[in-house]
Amino acid sequence: MSLKKDQKIILGINEKPRLEQGILLSIQHLFAMFGATVLVPSLTGMSPAIALISSGIGTLVFILITKGKVPSYLGSSFAFINPIIVMKAMEAKPDSGVAFGSFLVGSFLVGFTYSLVALLIAKAGTKWLMKLLPPIVVGPVIMVIGLGLASTAIKMVMNNPTGDYDLTYVSIGFVTLIITIITAIFSRGFLSVIPVLVGIIGGYLFSIIMGVVNLDPVIEAKWFMIPEFTIPFIDYTPRLSWYVVFLMIPVTIVPIAEHIGHQLVLSKVVEKDLIEDPGLDRSMLGDGIATMIAACLGGPPSTTYGENIGVLAITRAFSIYVFIGAACFAILFGFCGKVSALLTTIPTPVMGGVSILLFGIIASSGLRMLIENKVDFKVKRNLIISSVILIIGIGGAAIHIGDLFSLEGMALASITGVILNLVLPGREFISFKEMFDED
Template sequence: MAKRIIQVEEKVPFKLMLPLSIQHMFAMFGASVLVPFLFGINPAIVLLMNGIGTLLFILITKGKAPAYLGSSFAFIAPANIVIAQFGYEYALGGFVVVGFCGCLLAALIKKFGTKWIDVVLPPAAMGPVVALIGLELSSSAASTAGLLDEVVDPNNVIVFGVTLGVAIIGSVCFKKFLSVIPILIAVICGYVAAVLCGMIDFTPVMEASFFALPNFTFPKFDINAILMILPVILVIASEHIGHQIVTGEVVGRDLIKDPGLHRSLFADNFSTMLSGFIGSVPTTTYGENIGVMAITGVYSVQVIAGAAILSIISSFIGPLAALIQTIPNPVIGGISFLLYGMIGTSGLRILVDKRVDYGKSVNLILTSVVFVTGLSGVVVQVGTTSLTGMVLACITAMLMSLLFYLFDKFNLLNKEEE
């Protein structure tokens, strides 16, 4: 029997609301708090702005695009350089400017439309680009779990195996109520395994103040710092388009048209700009939460909003934030292992659903080059921004698709293509 789908606008039964929301929060948590740790700031402000940014995203997109906004990894390299040379306040200024430029880009898309996407990213190119969103993160999931360490800790393997095993079995075997929360159950089982293996230290939870305000920091602006961070806009625009398309494939709707790419892109960048103004890190739609929706069949924005509210609450309650932070990396890695794979599969699904004809050399070449570019490890440096993986593959796909489009218009393709 087919899995019960809860669509984007549907209300979720009260008994399901809390566990489903917690499930989404756990899915994004590990990656989202890593960025503030790398920047040397308290993650509480990030949890606060992730929640606020997600609620704003839902509001701006009229509740039609289910997405959770977490910390963006695209800014890490240039922001660390700015922090080292100027200080964190000047990195915040760069975040604000990039977010503002992203909002301007959204305005241009509103004026000129999105038909250009069909030209520069046809299905033969879009499929592998979307697949790469998940596939290039696969090593990150294994690294987070500690499986790529020079000496692998057996406890990491046990906790990773329990988490992933329960997630897999739960996704295909659980029924009724349990069938929509396999990720949450897997996290709990993995956490229990970690406790039994002696990997959890509850001291920070016991010592945390019950109520604590997040640390607010305000931006400073310097043209050199801004120019170091500004090229990231290429990365986040490509990433956003890919995420909206893969989410559309999961929920069975064209989100580029409704609510519109201009709305979702504006919401994403407005959240980044707002975050920069009060001391948080840039935000982006999260692949982990797309994976949760793909596995559970629950697409309701009500659940996403619930997760956002929990994130906001946890930023003020010290013991709760501390408890969440005790979730060990092998648990996060085990969940990510499955979620990233689901995103990769969604890219392949585009190729199948669109019935891409690989008897045509244009389609074969596009898919081949995009996959190899994304997985090869090639890095192109643009100022302080590194273009690699999915982003470089997306730019390559767009350039090649535009070139093939022009070849077709000027009748330069060979007879086989005609």
């Protein structure tokens, strides 16, 4: 997708949309994040309704902390799926020594770690972090994020609920994708701003025709429903253990690198230096506080969403009010049984169809970062660093030390990239003092 600076900006960051325009744009962003935000708790045995509510609250807090200058939506992080599954399995074993709610304690620690990094950035600047995570590391990591999700999108399109190949699902997925692409490329006026929403609606209607939509859950659901929140000191007593620390904290490098990558990409999309203003410390703190709030409600860790950045890149409508609207809708839908049920009736191939485009945009953003920073792949160290990150991250490499320590996928790829960048020859040596001196 071309992102030339001469493309017209439909809505500026602080520009208020018309009511009907704002509602549709907000719903589009809600749909863009919905599949992934609900998929994470579904895979980990958590409540999708709580994930929606915590994502909405977290986004509002993020917008407040970043002074309304960063148009981002915060949803469930894919990076913590496996650690949460492992920890919940350990919680279920009576003799494991891992107490109920430990995964939520771990999630809270993740948010606290974000906040510590934000504090360090505020005190020492961003130079040290940029030296640890330069474009040659962050670019491939962003590509790993998008390409790592590629199989998820394809499985959503190709396989039915039993896991078998289904031609009906394939047709629904590709019809959804084609509608989205056609709307994005050829439509004019307001339709060109909401191609993802148009694609989902078109795919949903086609799904009804194909007979794969079951509306019984909508009929049976109540209009108002209070989800079963899991509150610390009420539903469980938080307990800290080394198991929780070793399993969750190492993974934080993935969303931290992801966050930096998203802010760099978002800066290019909205044509403003968000690293400088409102600052990476504020956006990182917003992410951390949102994650801690989610943990206190029983929701998964949060992260800024590349899917919504993809929507921004396509639509060029950057208004922060659209994200406020999307957050409010998410909270409302989390408490509205019928709306929540209606959203869950969207067939997985529909979400898979739009995810093919959105996940691809994430991967392309990583490639774009490498190109725009003029990373020279004739230099062997650059070629080696990017190659190792891509293969480790996409290949699913892992290091397991019993049940105590686990490092895999994006986390292992990110840490490996950081280490290679620091130790491989050809990089100018920078002293500890110089790393923390701002230019």
